[in-house]
Every structure is written in C-alpha cells, then in structure tokens.
Amino acid sequence: MYPIRKIHILLLTLLILYSANPYVGSHNFFLIFGSMLSLYFAYQSSHADKTRLFNAKSIYIISFFVGFEVLQGFVYEFYFFTILRILLHMIWAFSIIKIFKDNFFNYYIIIIYYLILLAFPIFFILHTNFGQELFYPTLTQFFPVPHNIEGVSIPTIIIYTFDKSDFTRFPAFAWEAGALAAFIIPALYIRIINLLSRNIKFYNDRISLLFLLAVFFTYSTTAYFVIIFITISLVLRKKEFKYKIAIIPLLFISFTIYDNVPFLRNKVESQLAKANYSNNRFGAALKDLSQFWEKPIVGWSRKIKYKYGIEEKDVTISDLKTIIHRPNGITNLLAAYGIVYFILYFILIYFGIHRYLEQIDLSGNVRYFSIIFIIILFILGFSQLLFGKVFFKSFLFLSSY
16 A cells, blocks of 8 residues: 655645636646655556556546536637646646545645644734735735736635635635635535544534534625535434434524525525616526527536636636636536536536445445535536646545556
8 A cells, every 4th residue: 555645645735726716826837846756656546556546537537627618629729728728627637546545535635724723813913904915915925926917816824714805704725715715614514524434423523513613704695505414414314313403403404594694685685686787696696597598518618718708818807807707617517518517517526426426335325425426516616616626636536546
C-alpha cells in the first residue's frame, strides 16, 4: 500500500485552493505544477501497488471529457489552450484520486477543517476597525488577483478572501461565502455518514460542529436549504418510531426558519419574481434551459463568443449584468455541454460515491445516501458555478482507481 506523505496532502490542499481561491485559481503555474507533480506521485503509487497508472476506465473518462472539448472545437472554433487546460484538469483530478484512493474524503475533510480553523480568527478580527485596516488593503497587496471579465479583482490572502461590501459573511479561502459552503457541505455530509456508521453523535464531533458553525456564518441561502435537506433525509432513514415522529416538528422548525430569516424566504421570493428579466439563479436557469433546447447534444461551449453571441473584447458592464452573468452551475453545465456530457458527469460521481460508501457499514443504505449526495451537489450547484472546478472533477474518478 502506497503511504500518504505530507507532499501529497499539500497537493490536495493546492487542488482545493486552485478550485476555490481567486489568487491561486488565477495563476496557471499552480495548475501546471500541481497536475504534473500529482501525476508523478500517482505513477509512484501505481508502481508501489503493482498496478497500471491508467486503467481502462480512467482512460475512457479522460478521453471523453477532453474529447468533448475537441468535438466542440470542430463545431465552433479550436482553442488549443482551453483544451490543454481541461486536459491538465483531468490529469490532476485523476492523479489525486490515484494517490489517495479510499482516503480521499478523510484527507479532504481534515484539510477543510484546518483551513477553516486558520480563517476564523481573521473573520472575528475583521469585526474591528484595526482588523479591517490590517488585512485589507495592507496584506492583500501581496496576493494580487487579476481583474476578471467583470472588471473585479477579489482581495485575498489565500486563507481568507475579503468581501469589501460585507465583512459579516465568512468566505474563508473561497471566492465568496456561498462558494465556501459548497466546499464544506460535501465534507460535512461524508463526515456525518461516517459518524453514523460508528454510532457517534455528530454533536460530539468537533469537526462537524466547526463545519456547521462555518456554514452558519456564510449566511448562504442555498447552504441553509442544504443543511435542512440533509437533516430531513437522515431522519427519514432512521427506523425507530421516535425519529419518524420527529419529522413533524422538524418540518415545522424548518418552515419557521425559512419564513423568518430575511435571506431565505424574502430572497427566494424576490428572485423568483424577477426571474423573467434577471440573471439571478432562477433567471439564469430559464435562459440556460432555453439555450439547451437549441443544442441539446453538443451544447454551446463555455466561450462567450458562442454562448452569448458577443466577442469577449466587446463585452460591456451592461452585457455582464444583463446577458453573461449566469450563476446557476447546474443549468450552465447543461447548456454549455449538452445532455450526454451532463448525465455522464453525474453518473460517474454517483458510482464513485457509491463505491466509497460501500466500504462503510450503512445497513443497506448505500444507494440512498449516494443519491442524497448527488442531490446535495445539485442544490449547491444551483447557485454556484462549481462543476468546471478541478476539485469537483476529482469526484469523476472515485470509481476508477
């Protein structure tokens, strides 16, 4: 068995930061360095385990997702560096799973735990004038982030990202607070499943409690919905009668929270009302689905020129607000790549998480908990562009090592 070393943990940490942090994610050096070094250690792992580096399944997965970019190149226009970047994404995602194998989630959970521990002191210091002057803009100048297509440069010191308009939300290392929740909640869910299999209450586990605290301070509408959904799905699977009865007050409490927390009911109803003329998560879904039906197989690609009909150099701030900014990751993936790509993406994740959960004593509930995991990703992806990130692509290889 190939031992996990500190350099491997650093590479997984880099993978998470490259996927979530605006500074790390804006530098191609980290992609090249991380993917190539991970591939080297993946080779060492296969050599130590006397297995092939690439088995048939991993080759098929990489070939399909990179090949789909090539196919879109034939349909639209070849972007060599885009195809190369996707190839490096897949190599890095594959290599990390090849190195960690069944330990992937264990180390992912621990890394997120320590990243949050590092970020929380900064979060609380930022509630003082001294803290704001110290971290922003004083320290952020050492980690310059290029302006994105929206003309925005997100200030960060890697372990913490600063929302200049709202220091009350907790983004930690991610590009914004809602995105942080998208990296915490899969870890929290897997952690709770592991605890359940060992009959350990989650409220006795400091990692789970820290994750919940972090999610609470994100003040993310989607994150709160997912936590409620996870709670209900876990209670429903309990066989004892007392848990079945508990679902009634749980639903009542959930509805009360939804009805009284301003950024839940008010925000959702406001966005639904504006869906037909706004690019919020619901409006984005409507526009993406409309495009999807025009090209349901090959998709529109991720290029602005083809998906939105605007040359990137001609994009205006008005275009960004009314046309291009579509934050719905689920429908964005569907419109950009089509139904075949979309279905295969989530089928692979389902089989990967199913394989992982088979190793845990879940009393025949593996299929149920695997489906819940996919639903969690769907809910999280409804308001964040997650599925082009390398970290989430690593889930594609969970059944291929």
